[in-house]
Amino acid sequence: MSTTRTEAQALRHPEKQKNPDRPSGRKPEWIRVKAPTSKGYQETRDLARGLKLHTVCEEAACPNIGECWQKKHASFMIMGDTCTRACAFCNVKTGMPGALDPFEPENLAMAVADMQLKHVVITSVDRDDLPDGGATHFARVIEAIRFKAPQTTIEILTPDFRDKPGAVEIVVKARPDVFNHNLETVPRLYPTIRPGARFYQSLRILDRVKQLDPTIFTKSGLMVGLGEQRHELGQVMDDLRVADVDFLTIGQYLQPTLKHAPVDRFVTPDEFRDYASMARGKGFLLVASTPLTRSSYHADRDFEELRAAREKKLATTATAAE
Numbered sequence: 136m137s138t139t140r141t142e143a144q145a146l147r148h149p150e151k152q153k154n155p156d157r158p159s160g161r162k163p164e165w166i167r168v169k170a171p172t173s174k175g176y177q178e179t180r181d182l183a184r185g186l187k188l189h190t191v192c193e194e195a196a197c198p199n200i201g202e203c204w205q206k207k208h209a210s211f212m213i214m215g216d217t218c219t220r221a222c223a224f225c226n227v228k229t230g231m232p233g234a235l236d237p238f239e240p241e242n243l244a245m246a247v248a249d250m251q252l253k254h255v256v257i258t259s260v261d262r263d264d265l266p267d268g269g270a271t272h273f274a275r276v277i278e279a280i281r282f283k284a285p286q287t288t289i290e291i292l293t294p295d296f297r298d299k300p301g302a303v304e305i306v307v308k309a310r311p312d313v314f315n316h317n318l319e320t321v322p323r324l325y326p327t328i329r330p331g332a333r334f335y336q337s338l339r340i341l342d343r344v345k346q347l348d349p350t351i352f353t354k355s356g357l358m359v360g361l362g363e364q365r366h367e368l369g370q371v372m373d374d375l376r377v378a379d380v381d382f383l384t385i386g387q388y389l390q391p392t393l394k395h396a397p398v399d400r401f402v403t404p405d406e407f408r409d410y411a412s413m414a415r416g417k418g419f420l421l422v423a424s425t426p427l428t429r430s431s432y433h434a435d436r437d438f439e440e441l442r443a444a445r446e447k448k449l450a451t452t453a454t455a456a457e
């Protein structure tokens with residue numbers, strides 16, 4: 136007997152089944168994307184399946200999957216497909232994860248080398264069950280990729296490691312090129328949208344990375360359309376700049392299932408442009424703000440821009456000091 140879509144969703148999110156259905160309304164035309172069918176998409180999917188790798192592109196039902204996978208750009212998700220948290224916005228399966236796969240670092244490094252990726256994005260589920268929150272596994276993955284694919288630049292998108300002592304230090308020591316940790320939303324909405332996390336704890340992670348190694352680029356992302364106000368976004372941008380975060384991404388929140396938090400409103404492309412200019416005015420090295428922006432969307436191209444922006448800033452500072 137085959138499983139229906141509703142039954143499959145109930146298996147992924149058992150804790151949300153008590154929620155009433157909360158439809159978000161019809162998506163505006165600027166959100167709609169084509170179904171993924173290209174040869175490149177199928178090749179990326181086959182490679183990930185063949186090496187038993189998970190991608191956040193599939194697990195989060197990302198709307199950009201057709202475009203990204205066609206270009207062989209995927210965001211790999213390590214430490215399993217089951218998350219110990221149950222955020223109100225996230226489509227990743229909730230439950231008690233299994234043991235870590237000791238071969239995952241090498242398998243992932245092999246995929247990165249096979250795909251000849253210039254830049255790779257690695258994220259993970261939350262592993263609150265592990266004593267270091269998964270920090271050592273992140274470090275192993277970075278080291279394996281450095282060994283097998285030394286030309287590839289590495290971007291990680293981490294959980295908050297539940298503030299476990301030493302976790303951030305372990306990951307920073309492995310020297311990723313970009314350390315991303317998403318704040319996701321404004322502090323007022325944390326109790327309903329990200330109840331297992333604390334806003335200032337997340338902010339401290341980004342601050343700590345910069346203090347430990349200022350050469351690592353730091354990055355964070357926000358979803359909009361959840362009920363946040365413009366002035367609250369401005370405040371979060373200020374907080375991120377105090378932590379010296381380099382790169383901010385802003386994208387439209389989309390509801391994965393009827394049991395997840397509903398979309399409060401669809402933010403217009405003009406408003407995304409307004410948020411981008413507000414963020415640029417606050418001094419970020421780079422800002423990406425469009426309805427379909429996601430943390431890892433165009434990450435390879437953005438990394439080049441980040442590097443160029445830093446060089447330009449350093450050159451300007453040097454000239455001013457002469």
Ligand code: SF4
Nearest residue numbers: 192197200203431432
């Ligand atoms: S935007 Fe990120 S998560 Fe979405 S398909 Fe592209 S790489 Fe994957």
